[in-house]
Amino acid sequence: MHLRLKKNSTAVRMKLTSAAQDATDTEKRGRKASKETRRQQLIEATIDSLAKRGYSETTLADVADGAGLSRGIVNFHFESKEKLLIATLQYMADEYAANWGAALDKAGDEAAAQLWALVACDFDRKICTKRKLAAWCAFWGEAKSRPTYQALCGARDVKYQEIFLALCQKLKDEGGYAYEPEGMTLALCASMEGLWLRLMMGDGLTREKAHAAAVEYLLVAFPRHFTREGPK
Amino acid sequence: MHLRLKKNSTAVRMKLTSAAQDATDTEKRGRKASKETRRQQLIEATIDSLAKRGYSETTLADVADGAGLSRGIVNFHFESKEKLLIATLQYMADEYAANWGAALDKAGDEAAAQLWALVACDFDRKICTKRKLAAWCAFWGEAKSRPTYQALCGARDVKYQEIFLALCQKLKDEGGYAYEPEGMTLALCASMEGLWLRLMMGDGLTREKAHAAAVEYLLVAFPRHFTREGPK
DNA sequence: ACATATTTGCTGAACACTCATTCAAAATAT
DNA sequence: ATATTTTGAATGAGTGTTCAGCAAATATGT
Numbered sequence: 001m002h003l004r005l006k007k008n009s010t011a012v013r014m015k016l017t018s019a020a021q022d023a024t025d026t027e028k029r030g031r032k033a034s035k036e037t038r039r040q041q042l043i044e045a046t047i048d049s050l051a052k053r054g055y056s057e058t059t060l061a062d063v064a065d066g067a068g069l070s071r072g073i074v075n076f077h078f079e080s081k082e083k084l085l086i087a088t089l090q091y092m093a094d095e096y097a098a099n100w101g102a103a104l105d106k107a108g109d110e111a112a113a114q115l116w117a118l119v120a121c122d123f124d125r126k127i128c129t130k131r132k133l134a135a136w137c138a139f140w141g142e143a144k145s146r147p148t149y150q151a152l153c154g155a156r157d158v159k160y161q162e163i164f165l166a167l168c169q170k171l172k173d174e175g176g177y178a179y180e181p182e183g184m185t186l187a188l189c190a191s192m193e194g195l196w197l198r199l200m201m202g203d204g205l206t207r208e209k210a211h212a213a214a215v216e217y218l219l220v221a222f223p224r225h226f227t228r229e230g231p232k
Numbered sequence: 233m234h235l236r237l238k239k240n241s242t243a244v245r246m247k248l249t250s251a252a253q254d255a256t257d258t259e260k261r262g263r264k265a266s267k268e269t270r271r272q273q274l275i276e277a278t279i280d281s282l283a284k285r286g287y288s289e290t291t292l293a294d295v296a297d298g299a300g301l302s303r304g305i306v307n308f309h310f311e312s313k314e315k316l317l318i319a320t321l322q323y324m325a326d327e328y329a330a331n332w333g334a335a336l337d338k339a340g341d342e343a344a345a346q347l348w349a350l351v352a353c354d355f356d357r358k359i360c361t362k363r364k365l366a367a368w369c370a371f372w373g374e375a376k377s378r379p380t381y382q383a384l385c386g387a388r389d390v391k392y393q394e395i396f397l398a399l400c401q402k403l404k405d406e407g408g409y410a411y412e413p414e415g416m417t418l419a420l421c422a423s424m425e426g427l428w429l430r431l432m433m434g435d436g437l438t439r440e441k442a443h444a445a446a447v448e449y450l451l452v453a454f455p456r457h458f459t460r461e462g463p464k
Numbered sequence: 465a466c467a468t469a470t471t472t473g474c475t476g477a478a479c480a481c482t483c484a485t486t487c488a489a490a491a492t493a494t
Numbered sequence: 495a496t497a498t499t500t501t502g503a504a505t506g507a508g509t510g511t512t513c514a515g516c517a518a519a520t521a522t523g524t
Binding site for chain 2 (some may be wrong): 482483484485486487
């Protein structure tokens with residue numbers, strides 16, 4: 001089917017001028033993208049619902065309504081509710097990983113600068129929304145009894161924490177600190193996750209305050225490397 | 233649960249046989265306590281179910297089965313599922329508060345000893361079970377969209393953190409540390425919650441390792457007050 | 465160029481199933 | 495005998511899933 005379609009549109013393209021060729025291309029892409037666009041749209045609606053109603057109250061009807069589409073739509077684009085939720089979690093995990101990956105690339109070669117960047121990007125505007133934190137937390141709440149969720153949440157942690165550990169170890173060597181690196185790293189990562197939890201709970205805590213608390217941790221742990229304004 | 237059932241029927245039998253006085257006593261207590269006992273029993277079964285199946289999969293049928301009782305029982309002793317869940321959360325919150333309250337009493341007057349005790353009791357055998365952590369996390373996951381849960385989870389934090397803040401401030405004065413106390417306290421509390429989260433996720437993390445990580449934090453933050461073995 | 469056939473994305477009603485809740489009846493205690 | 499506690503079947507609301515069919519876009523035949 002797909003092959004035939006491609007053959008046909010190639011044939012059409014050849015008949016048309018070069019300007020129209022572009023148009024056909026985008027059209028084709030648009031058509032092909034349509035499916036991806038819908039999925040995206042439904043995933044966003046799912047995050048909305050998770051944030052607004054919580055995991056247990058999120059229904060397919062609510063997701064469909066949120067996307068402005070009809071009831072059966074999810075089972076058309078995703079096979080089941082379960083698959084939709086997994087795709088949503090996957091999407092968030094990918095976004096999260098991409099974010100700190102990019103931050104790490106931009107940070108340069110200094111271990112201190114890299115660590116600072118990693119901590120900072122956890123409290124980035126794009127990632128650290130109430131909406132998304134709420135969605136994360138919804139999945140965390142179910143993760144213990146669902147291996148798939150656990151894997152996706154865990155995969156995030158493993159790589160992230162490996163890098164953290166390596167950085168902490170490097171800083172320890174550079175600064176002659178006395179702590180035990182594994183415990184230190186664990187406590188630091190846990191602290192940031194805990195801050196997320198609190199942000200989501202929505203006491204008066206703001207993103208800035210949470211970030212400041214994490215920085216305070218960095219200051220105390222690596223006094224020779226950081227000031228409140230950044231790495232030395 | 234089965235044991236309790238058996239106990240009841242044993243009590244019944246005792247009434248029929250010899251020791252009438254004893255039997256009447258236990259019976260009276262049994263009757264008056266019976267309602268409380270059933271509630272307790274159902275609450276325990278609820279925690280079991282939350283830990284095993286997660287929030288969204290926890291059904292009244294499952295709770296009743298877990299308690300070895302019949303289907304309609306929850307709506308007799310609690311008015312609704314919602315009320316059962318709230319009572320369960322309340323129960324856990326009370327237990328948690330009682331635990332750190334007792335630990336604080338036992339710790340003496342030194343601020344350092346008190347802080348050490350508070351951190352330690354978060355990783356106590358009684359409190360820090362996988363079962364209970366899972367139940368806590370289930371509630372956290374739903375808390376954002378349920379004011380009642382949020383209030384009960386939050387109430388825990390508020391008092392707890394007030395004390396933490398006071399202790400950190402005191403240690404800062406004593407030790408001449410340079411950090412900003414609010415941020416420090418926030419990061420510390422968040423770290424312990426994050427460690428709970430990870431314990432529950434069940435990577436290879438053990439209670440002891442998590443506790444050690446928290447201690448590592450204490451060491452770094454208050455080097456003049458603590459060694460790995462305890463407060464100086 | 466026009467008509468027809470096919471594909472594709474989507475709809476919404478129907479269906480099957482789960483689950484909280486109710487309640488009449490039974491069991492048990494007083 | 496009365497009150498209390500427990501049972502378990504019945505109820506009904508809610509929800510995920512299915513599917514026949516619609517409409518627009520696209521391909522094919524003339």
